[in-house]
Amino acid sequence: MRGLLASCALALSGFLTACSTHTAPFNLANIGGLMPDLAFQMSDENGRNVAAHNYRGKVVLLYFGYTSCPDACPTTLVALSQAVSQLDSAGKRVRVLFVTVDPKRDTTAVLKRYVSAFGPQFTGLHGDDTSLSRLARRYRVAYRLEPPNADGSYAVDHSNAVFIFDSQGRARLLARAGDTPKSIATDLSRLVSNAEPGPLTP
Amino acid sequence: METLAIYALPWEFSPTVFVVCSFAAVIYWRGLQRLRRSGKRVRLWQCVCFYFGLLLGYAVLQTYIDYLAQHMFWVHRLQHLVLHHLAPVLLIAGAQGQILTQGVPDRWRRWAEPAKSQLRWAGYAFRLVQHPVLASLLFVGLIYFWLIPEVHFTAMLDARRYRLMNWSMAVDGLLFWWLILTPRRAHGSGSVGYGSRILMLCFVAALQIFIGAYITFHKEILFDVYAICGRAWAISPLVDQQLGGLITWIPPAMMSGIGLLVVLHFIMHDSRERRLSSADPQEMAFAATDES
Numbered sequence: 001m002r003g004l005l006a007s008c009a010l011a012l013s014g015f016l017t018a019c020s021t022h023t024a025p026f027n028l029a030n031i032g033g034l035m036p037d038l039a040f041q042m043s044d045e046n047g048r049n050v051a052a053h054n055y056r057g058k059v060v061l062l063y064f065g066y067t068s069c070p071d072a073c074p075t076t077l078v079a080l081s082q083a084v085s086q087l088d089s090a091g092k093r094v095r096v097l098f099v100t101v102d103p104k105r106d107t108t109a110v111l112k113r114y115v116s117a118f119g120p121q122f123t124g125l126h127g128d129d130t131s132l133s134r135l136a137r138r139y140r141v142a143y144r145l146e147p148p149n150a151d152g153s154y155a156v157d158h159s160n161a162v163f164i165f166d167s168q169g170r171a172r173l174l175a176r177a178g179d180t181p182k183s184i185a186t187d188l189s190r191l192v193s194n195a196e197p198g199p200l201t202p
Numbered sequence: 203m204e205t206l207a208i209y210a211l212p213w214e215f216s217p218t219v220f221v222v223c224s225f226a227a228v229i230y231w232r233g234l235q236r237l238r239r240s241g242k243r244v245r246l247w248q249c250v251c252f253y254f255g256l257l258l259g260y261a262v263l264q265t266y267i268d269y270l271a272q273h274m275f276w277v278h279r280l281q282h283l284v285l286h287h288l289a290p291v292l293l294i295a296g297a298q299g300q301i302l303t304q305g306v307p308d309r310w311r312r313w314a315e316p317a318k319s320q321l322r323w324a325g326y327a328f329r330l331v332q333h334p335v336l337a338s339l340l341f342v343g344l345i346y347f348w349l350i351p352e353v354h355f356t357a358m359l360d361a362r363r364y365r366l367m368n369w370s371m372a373v374d375g376l377l378f379w380w381l382i383l384t385p386r387r388a389h390g391s392g393s394v395g396y397g398s399r400i401l402m403l404c405f406v407a408a409l410q411i412f413i414g415a416y417i418t419f420h421k422e423i424l425f426d427v428y429a430i431c432g433r434a435w436a437i438s439p440l441v442d443q444q445l446g447g448l449i450t451w452i453p454p455a456m457m458s459g460i461g462l463l464v465v466l467h468f469i470m471h472d473s474r475e476r477r478l479s480s481a482d483p484q485e486m487a488f489a490a491t492d493e494s
Contacts, residue, residue: 029355031356031359033360034356034359034360034363035359035360036361064432137214140272140358140359140361140431141431141432142269142272142273142431142432142433142434143432144432144434144435144436146436157432157433157436158432159429159430159431159432160429160430160432161430161431174359174430176426176429176430177429
């Protein structure tokens with residue numbers, strides 16, 4: 001009886017320690033090993049079909065939003081733009097993928113105009129309902145088209161998270177509403193320099 | 203009609219859930235038929251309880267409710283209420299009277315016979331986990347564990363941990379309520395006394411009331427993962443948390459209350475049986491006419 005209790009305690013402590021990482025802590029939330037690798041099939045703001053493997057070798061920031069978004073999207077994208085510019089030359093190895101959750105209104109031309117305002121590293125992704133819902137489900141994000149106003153316009157409720165993938169496409173970090181451009185930039189430079197290989201992904 | 207059907211389809215299909223639920227449904231049905239053939243009728247309320255419990259468990263794990271549970275805290279608490287309390291209680295109430303064991307094919311039971319000595323370690327592990335202190339600690343411990351903000355965060359993002367969370371709640375719910383709700387004669391020797399069960403129920407109720415109230419009255423957002431992933435319905439984060447806190451507080455306390463009533467019923471039933479069996483025939487006839 002006592003032996004069984006002891007072995008249970010040992011197993012539990014082993015399980016708990018196995019969950020801890022050995023790298024220095026990041027500023028942003030560490031989601032290494034929690035979420036699947038970057039994968040999608042969409043078209044970019046130039047109308048080309050792109051997939052996740054087209055962005056291998058770059059550190060990717062994935063963000064869901066829409067161009068008619070009044071405050072959340074511009075604020076987040078401006079913050080990301082500031083973070084990327086703080087990287088100087090390393091910023092060339094970073095891509096920000098802005099996935100529209102409003103594919104009906106955000107056509108390729110609209111997307112191109114929107115993302116070009118933030119910087120050369122910004123890409124707009126447009127997918128049909130199936131590929132969009134598949135990508136959203138993969139990263140467990142919800143988006144909801146709200147009922148239209150009298151003039152036909154509508155808002156889209158969406159997640160405010162920025163998922164950050166390393167150059168091998170593995171999910172590593174999560175930037176949230178309160179994270180400053182400086183903290184994002186510090187963590188991005190660590191990923192860009194590829195210092196830590198990161199844990200195994202599911 | 204078509205849109206309604208979509209909501210019933212699995213949000214994230216789990217073959218394990220499907221197989222386990224189908225298996226349980228079939229075994230129970232076989233048990234019913236076998237008992238009916240040997241002349242023992244099972245009461246309708248028991249069948250309804252079992253299948254309703256199975257349906258509830260399946261619904262919260264596989265249908266659109268699962269999507270809502272991933273994206274709203276109060277629906278997540280509702281999902282765990284079903285997995286940890288409601289479904290196990292319904293399943294166990296419905297399975298009283300050896301229905302499931304009767305439903306297992308004889309061939310399988312004969313196959314398991316020679317393996318019984320090797321499965322002794324499983325018996326030890328089972329008895330350990332069903333010790334009143336450990337069982338109660340495990341029951342509330344799991345609730346507290348998955349509500350630690352950092353743990354909750356990873357469970358909502360990582361699909362594997364999410365499944366582990368739900369399975370642990372379902373399995374532990376079954377273990378705990380099986381311990382509480384099965385009358386002593388069914389357990390044989392070494393079953394947990396009724397007094398201990400009452401203590402266990404009070405203990406788990408108190409701890410659940412504490413954490414439910416804590417979440418309800420907390421002024422700050424404890425679980426920011428729902429804002430990160432986006433909520434399914436338009437609901438303020440604080441209201442979502444308060445609703446979830448209430449669901450964690452009140453229904454589980456009521457379930458402990460129901461458990462207490464059932465245990466009291468067992469105590470009274472057992473004492474009456476003891477009285478009747480120790481009395482002489484004349485007294486028994488007297489007692490029988492008394493109660494009719």
